[in-house]
Amino acid sequence: MVIINPNPAIPALHRLEDKASVDIRYSLISPYANAHIYWDKEEGDLVYDLEEPILNEQGKIDLKRLEDAMIELINVNVAVERSVEQMSEYIDKTAKLLISELNLKIKEEDYEKIFYYLYRDFIGINEVEPLLRDYFIEDIECNGTDTPIYIVHRLYRNIRTTIKFRDPEKLAGFVEKLAQRAGKYVSYSEPLLDGSLPDGSRVNATYTKDVTSRGPTFTIRKFTKVPWTPTQLIALNTLSPEMLAYFWILVQYKSNIFIAGGTASGKTTLLNALAFFIPPESRIVSIEDTRELKIPKENWIPAVSRIAIGRGGVGEIDLFDLLKNSFRQNPDYVIVGEVRGKEAFVLFQGMASGHPSISTMHADSVDTLIKRLETPPIELSPTLVNTLDCVAIMSHAIVKNKETRRLRECVEIINAKADGSALVNTPFVWNPSQDVFYFKKQSKVFEKISVRYGIPMDELYEEFSKRAKLLYNLYKKKVFGFDEMKKIVTDYYKNPSAVLSKYEVDIR
Ligand SMILES: Nc1ncnc2c1ncn2[C@@H]1O[C@H](COP(=O)(O)OP(=O)(O)OP(=O)(O)O)[C@@H](O)[C@H]1O
Ligand SMILES: [Mg+2]
Structure with missing residues (x-):
């Protein structure tokens, strides 16, 4: 089975006075997702590049078919209570079952990547999941479609990420997912979400187009842990x-x-x-x-x-x-x-x-x-x-x-x-x-x-x-x-x- 580690060791980063020389990479969900923070010369600012496995065309098709089939099967609420190992095993078993049922031919190395995306989207909250795992991130903010998600980083403060929602429908779907994870409900008549995610992070979101101009929005504030005594x-x-x-x-x-x-x-x-x-x-x-x-x-x-x-x-x-x-x-x-x-x-x-x-x-x-x-x-x-x-x-x-x-x-x-x-x-x-x-x-x-x-x-x-x-x-x-x-x-x-x-x- 594929081993995923959603809590890799926290690297010892240094604060650099000269932002133009920042170029660091660290693991978020090992070994699949990394953060790469570097200076974007053209834009003249820092960028947070989320690096994830790259699927080929066939891989994308297979992933889509698996995801569609899996939605029918998986009870996410059951999944949330379990340990990472148990959940990974659950996803792995279900995926393998579906692969044989749908008669898909997937190579082992492609399966690993597909597994990552299944884990990320079914256990986690899609492309935002790796950001939620980043110890250095304090806030995650999305102001609508066609505009990058911004984060607040412990060392480098405000940074633009490479993640962007393009489709309002998809973003609305994402907000629904946030609501569901927070045990809340959003709809066009109740478009404001205020809740907390299973890890304790606060989440605020708006669901409709009319509340804000660029479609749905959301903000996630990373949690404060109960301090050690x-x-x-x-x-x-x-x-x-x-x-x-x-x-x-x-x-x-x-x-x-x-x-x-x-x-x-x-x-x-x-x-x-x-x-x-x-x-x-x-x-x-x-x-x-x-x-x-x-x-x-x-x-x-x-x-x-x-x-x-x-x-x-x-x-x-x-x-x-x-x-x-x-x-x-x-x-x-x-x-x-x-x-x-x-x-x-x-x-x-x-x-x-x-x-x-x-x-x-x-x-x-x-x-x-x-x-x-x-x-x-x-x-x-x-x-x-x-x-x-x-x-x-x-x-x-x-x-x-x-x-x-x-x-x-x-x-x-x-x-x-x-x-x-x-x-x-x-x-x-x-x-x-x-x-x-x-x-x-x-x-x-x-x-x-x-x-x-x-x-x-x-x-x-x-x-x-x-x-x-x-x-x-x-x-x-x-x-x-x-x-x-x-x-x-x-x-x-x-x-x-x-x-x-x-x-x-x-x-x-
Ligand atoms: N005494 C400890 N023993 C083991 N792990 C610890 C201990 N203290 C902190 N940690 C771990 O290290 C992480 C960082 O801790 P903390 O935020 O206190 O460090 P910090 O020096 O204030 O970091 P920063 O430089 O980001 O402000 C914590 O999330 C925790 O996982
Ligand atoms: Mg500190």
Whole structure:
């Protein structure tokens, strides 16, 4: 049977300042569908080319006959519930049955390609399915027939794709399919669709010609997953309970934390997990480009920047505007999904004036991070950079032949200098050969906290070790749920000893 992998490994892409030199290709539905993003010299813009198997004329005819016959047979709703393997097998069996019934002569290599299209159209949502599988795609937008589908890409933002609906009937059929997958119904009398696809993505669509000029339209917003909790990250061995306990103290005492790392190294995932430790009554403002954060707190004001999609779009609101505005709400914590440009200045000024921040930034090491902060377009002074207390460095790692994410080190900034270098202290490091985390029991940030809040150092370390034990016990007891974790942290802030005794942490 043909093996399809709809979740190939996420590549480590780099953001290139010079878009004209972008030329990358990665797998979406392995081994059949790829994304190829490159600079189109003629049009002077980036293009997202969806590469799929090419069928010869006979192949197209065979596929059409199979699809027509299959529509009669397949109950899509049955298919949606199953695993990828089960569904592939189902399609494969049905297709082979029909091939012999219809007496089609199909060569093995042609069958594989045909199988891909059957899978894509019956299990997935046609040519849009590979886009839905692309980790880097945030939004998919179609404004009617004879106009390309646009996407919003994590790294390259708005891009035109090579996919276009030409036939209004076909596009209307596609919208019907979206409705059906969302468990909804569209018709000429009820032409607006608002629902969610089986993977959780939001879908909006219009069905008739009269609602919009170029025929039916649709927008798909990729989903926000339920974030991983701190204990789940321990279970994945992404970090140690001690590292989490350390961050819990830092977060409680309003330290400024940056999470750095390469693309898809798990920065946002860690950010979400650290947000659990924010004291319950705090006012939190979060700012991001993509809807990814899910902060487990009541007093949370999320804001998402609006980018103008397609060509000539209006109504752009960037991170800079949002951040400036957010300080008017006098937040206790400011969370920036990803710091990229001029908004960093506003953020650091906020940090310097007592609005602590937990944010992520694309950089492989503390050195590159500081250089990026101190050079254009950001250009912060070393004094401002020094308001940063700790940088967590996330990395992709292959451990025992498996792709994983590790918190490589926690680096405390002692003194950043104008030349981009910095004096640092590294309380935690990951040892790749043994896949363990080392802890050097000396934190400069704890010293700052001790002075600022008048808490003796030994008390801080005692508190740190209680929390580390608590987190370890929670992990051992498999307390992984979002709401459970949220409640435990809230309870801990109110009555720590009750929580410690409930989870059998020995306190003396
Ligand atoms: N701790 C982890 N262990 C295993 N896999 C992880 C971990 N954290 C994240 N991932 C995987 O990596 C993907 C990327 O994670 P995430 O979005 O947090 O990374 P990121 O560094 O913020 O990416 P980007 O550079 O796109 O902002 C997730 O979809 C998830 O599949
Ligand atoms: Mg991210």
